[in-house]
Amino acid sequence: MWAYIIKRLIFLIPILFVVSILVFLLIHMIPGDPAVTMLGTEAANPETLEAMRKKMGLDQPVYVQYGIWLQNVLTGNFGKSISSGKTVMDLLSERYPFTVELALYALILSVVIAIPLGTLAAITRSKWVGFIFQFFTLIGLSLPTFWSGIMFILVFSVYLRWFPIVNFPSLADAPLENLKAFFLPAITLALPNIAAIARVVRASLLDVRQRDYVKTARAKGLAEGIVVYKHMLKNAMIPIITLIGIIAGYLMGGVIIVEHVFAIPGLGRLGVESITGRDYPLLQMIVLFGVVSFVFVNLIVDVLYIFLNPKIRYD
Amino acid sequence: MTSQQKVVTTIPSGGREKPKLYQLFFRNKKGLIGFILLVTIVFLAVFAPWIAPYVPTEMHARDRFSAPTWDYWLGTDFYGRDILSRIFYAFRISLYIAFAAVIFAVIVGSTLGIMAGYFRRLDAWIMRSMDVMFAFPVLLLAITIVVILGAGSLSAILAIGIVYTPIFARVARGPTLAVKEENFVEAAQAMGAGSSRVILRHILPNVAVPIFVQSTVELATAILFESALSFLGLGSKPPDASLGLMISQGKDFLEISPWATVFPGVAIALIVLSFNLLGDAMQEVLDPRLRQKEG
Numbered sequence: 372m373w374a375y376i377i378k379r380l381i382f383l384i385p386i387l388f389v390v391s392i393l394v395f396l397l398i399h400m401i402p403g404d405p406a407v408t409m410l411g412t413e414a415a416n417p418e419t420l421e422a423m424r425k426k427m428g429l430d431q432p433v434y435v436q437y438g439i440w441l442q443n444v445l446t447g448n449f450g451k452s453i454s455s456g457k458t459v460m461d462l463l464s465e466r467y468p469f470t471v472e473l474a475l476y477a478l479i480l481s482v483v484i485a486i487p488l489g490t491l492a493a494i495t496r497s498k499w500v501g502f503i504f505q506f507f508t509l510i511g512l513s514l515p516t517f518w519s520g521i522m523f524i525l526v527f528s529v530y531l532r533w534f535p536i537v538n539f540p541s542l543a544d545a546p547l548e549n550l551k552a553f554f555l556p557a558i559t560l561a562l563p564n565i566a567a568i569a570r571v572v573r574a575s576l577l578d579v580r581q582r583d584y585v586k587t588a589r590a591k592g593l594a595e596g597i598v599v600y601k602h603m604l605k606n607a608m609i610p611i612i613t614l615i616g617i618i619a620g621y622l623m624g625g626v627i628i629v630e631h632v633f634a635i636p637g638l639g640r641l642g643v644e645s646i647t648g649r650d651y652p653l654l655q656m657i658v659l660f661g662v663v664s665f666v667f668v669n670l671i672v673d674v675l676y677i678f679l680n681p682k683i684r685y686d
Numbered sequence: 687m688t689s690q691q692k693v694v695t696t697i698p699s700g701g702r703e704k705p706k707l708y709q710l711f712f713r714n715k716k717g718l719i720g721f722i723l724l725v726t727i728v729f730l731a732v733f734a735p736w737i738a739p740y741v742p743t744e745m746h747a748r749d750r751f752s753a754p755t756w757d758y759w760l761g762t763d764f765y766g767r768d769i770l771s772r773i774f775y776a777f778r779i780s781l782y783i784a785f786a787a788v789i790f791a792v793i794v795g796s797t798l799g800i801m802a803g804y805f806r807r808l809d810a811w812i813m814r815s816m817d818v819m820f821a822f823p824v825l826l827l828a829i830t831i832v833v834i835l836g837a838g839s840l841s842a843i844l845a846i847g848i849v850y851t852p853i854f855a856r857v858a859r860g861p862t863l864a865v866k867e868e869n870f871v872e873a874a875q876a877m878g879a880g881s882s883r884v885i886l887r888h889i890l891p892n893v894a895v896p897i898f899v900q901s902t903v904e905l906a907t908a909i910l911f912e913s914a915l916s917f918l919g920l921g922s923k924p925p926d927a928s929l930g931l932m933i934s935q936g937k938d939f940l941e942i943s944p945w946a947t948v949f950p951g952v953a954i955a956l957i958v959l960s961f962n963l964l965g966d967a968m969q970e971v972l973d974p975r976l977r978q979k980e981g
């Protein structure tokens with residue numbers, strides 16, 4: 372297991388290296404002169420502009436610029452945000468906890484809601500329950516996240532006034548209020564994932580239902596609950612875990628939308644702000660940070676996967 | 687789920703002719719509903735100029751924020767524009783961008799996937815670069831591409847197309863590897879068939895079905911993707927009617943006129959639902975194991 376983790380970590384190095392080149396080049400390709408953006412109206416003076424370009428290293432060839440940038444990033448010097456004047460490092464560490472919390476909250480809600488739902492749909496003999504399950508999971512997969520978020524705000528915040536809008540205390544300051552404030556955004560982000568996971572839970576339970584060991588368990592006279600939990604669910608877990616792993620990654624994209632809709636001061640919203648404000652040094656680090664987090668989430672998922680499933684050994 | 691039971695019972699145990707795939711498909715309830723829904727939406731989109739009651743950009747200053755009435759079936763927005771007409775026109779943009787993006791990804795992705803599967807030397811290079819693309823969260827990559835190219839329909843197509851390319855490369859590579867080892871391919875090669883002939887005659891037909899099923903699934907997500915981009919202001923430009931944009935403009939007046947936000951969202955959900963129904967039906971029909979399991 373440790374050998375596998377170390378091997379994966381070593382494999383990460385070339386991927387992260389290529390990713391860093393791509394992120395650098397992508398942001399480099401955005402039209403417009405960063406020195407002009409930095410100077411604003413002062414850019415009218417050609418001498419000031421030239422001095423700024425020199426100061427920012429823009430007169431150097433691209434590969435030299437990349438080298439300087441990479442060195443800065445690796446030593447923790449992420450540069451300064453143009454629009455706010457704060458260092459990018461400060462902004463990231465200020466905003467990142469909100470994003471991580473939202474994604475984890477949504478992931479937990481998805482799993483906790485989807486597994487019982489899918490199980491119920493698999494073991495029921497009622498045609499109606501089956502039909503309602505199919506109907507709602509298909510709808511859940513078809514709703515745009517930003518729209519369901521707005522609908523939740525309309526119903527639960529505007530009409531019913533159950534949840535506050537635009538007030539997100541940090542988890543450390545006020546844990547209960549924080550969990551309440553984050554509930555609507557988290558359930559919004561979870562909605563399509565609940566549908567996706569519940570469908571896979573149902574399908575893989577139906578798959579193991581016919582297996583001999585399940586029939587044997589029933590024939591032994593075990594209680595239905597034990598058969599479902601011990602013999603069916605545990606064996607149906609592999610495809611479910613695979614999907615949960617994929618979803619953990621997709622949540623990283625979903626947070627951009629949900630943070631935007633609910634005005635949560637997280638990394639995703641900061642990213643959208645940096646686009647509208649043409650704050651490219653900030654955008655660059657957010658993209659890099661997002662990709663690196665995503666790569667590590669995938670690694671964690673793969674490791675959990677072998678941990679939970681002793682049948683698989685990556686050698 | 688009764689539909690699947692019917693499907694199973696119609697599979698002949700002997701004697702009667704085996705039903706064709708498309709017959710099975712239309713006997714599947716999800717397939718039939720999805721098909722009717724999609725045809726309706728495509729019809730509304732194509733004939734929007736003749737069907738829509740108003741010009742989508744026409745502003746009715748006296749009827750701003752009108753609730754749904756006989757004149758305006760789904761109400762009007764902040765500028766007094768008819769929401770129903772705007773939805774019909776927005777269907778065009780959504781379908782156009784989603785189809786163009788998926789076609790782009792299918793062509794580029796399956797070409798790369800087939801080449802990776804067929805030519806040993808290219809395999810590592812192509813698939814490793816696809817892995818690097820998979821390292822990016824999809825929405826983040828798409829947003830970055832749109833920022834580089836500048837917001838607009840064409841950028842949205844390219845962004846979604848590029849992001850989906852590795853998916854199709856993976857889907858195409860698997861069957862290529864499998865078919866390449868088959869006897870009939872070796873026989874064709876022994877008879878002097880060149881690579882291009884083998885790929886066109888033997889590999890392509892085997893890759894086509896999984897690619898087709900995957901495209902249906904990805905069309906659903908591409909519609910959601912496009913609406914998300916235009917919601918963030920990175921898709922089609924105003925005053926064009928785009929569903930994501932309509933929702934983002936409507937949300938500022940949520941309390942005065944909820945319908946300006948509600949109905950475009952329902953419209954997006956209906957297109958996505960139609961593709962999801964079709965995708966489900968295809969998987970059920972093509973996978974006999976699923977056919978029985980669903981019963």
